[in-house]
Amino acid sequence: MSVHAYKQPFKADTLTFELAKESGKIYSKAMLLNKKEHKSFKEITKIMEKYCKENRKYLHSQSAQASYQNFITNLKSFFEALKTFNKNPSGFSGKPRPPHKNKFMYKIIFKKSAIHCNNGYMLLSVKKPYEPIKIKWAKDLPIPLWVEISYNKYDGWNISFVMEEKCELLELDKNKVMTIDPGNKRTATTFNNVDSEVTTYNGKIIMSLVRLRNVVDGRIKTKQSKCKKRSRYYKILARVKRKIVKRIKNKENDILHKYSRKIVNDAVSKGIGKIVSGDNSSTHNKTDCGKQNQKIQQNPERKLIKLVEYKFARVGGQAEAGHEQYTSRTCPKCGYVKKTSPKGRTYSCSNPIKCDFAYDRDGVGAIGIMKKNVSNVSFDHKEWLDVVGGLTPPIGVKYHKKTPRLSLVSSNRNKIPNNCLASNGENSILGNFSELVNLEKLEEPHVL
């Protein structure tokens, strides 16, 4: 059983605004009790209960309670983050801070006792003299666990219904593993130990969207620098920027959702029960990557991994992070580690003792993650080498800009020399690899 939130735009009136303001007031009050008077959880609850009884004007009693309870949960999660930070600070961009910001507005939470459905409407109760908030609601829809109304500078007012969701858990084999190598030019590269297929997910459009966002940001900032701060024109420009950035981010999210759905569907169709992704979160904490700073730090590949994780968990799969140090430099065939990371898109082994392995660079990374993290999976080492020798060229997945769809393209087919795929001609089954891959089949567009 899991919960799923359905978010929708919401038309707010003055009452909603007052509700959000009061919710923010209660949250800020609880925060100050902790920040200035160093009260414990129990004391905060006690004081806030009394405070809400006396000062509440608009909110339903349960909604007011939820506002300060939310602060307490935030504080608790801060202490947990601090614990993990003290144990292992890598993966954090800095020391975690307790919730410290004063909220002018905060989300309004309606618990189950404040939600009533009848005559095709949902009624969200507020304090008595005021009329409840009315929303059209089909009769056959279930009643949500709780409802939230929130405001965000970028999205405006939104309402989200949190519903209970029964998911069907599939029977998946945990010994079948897929690895993901997150990256820049290829947002993700996957490899699995079922049919050892490598799939690369093109990241060029995402990269260009990130660049476009920075260009928009820069241009509007220069315009803003020429006018008076907080003047009318200044604010109009800020609004325009938010609107454009939102549109660009929507596009980015669309690509990430389609990619993650395809990865999970691929895994499920092969009966894979475990996904291991390379943990490159520390690259986002480096502040000095020279010219490539923006390119590396703003790339949303971590977001993709998060999407894959929750989508895979919903069908009963297990997703975890694995080490990825040196995986893109290590030869999967002989284990030789290069001194520098490979240049270009093709990895070719530079072992002085002759080894002619050459393969797509990102594919090598994904295979490396499999070798490094998946040790308890039963596969014979000899058989494994044969598999590597027989790798087919990676299948590329690309998002089309104009008509949003995914298609399969065969990438790097011409760049990889033939002889390297068959290891020294020992694997006679392999022969010429172009026979193995049905070229026409690959180029056919694949619509999800």
Ligand SMILES: [Zn+2]
């Ligand atoms: Zn090698």
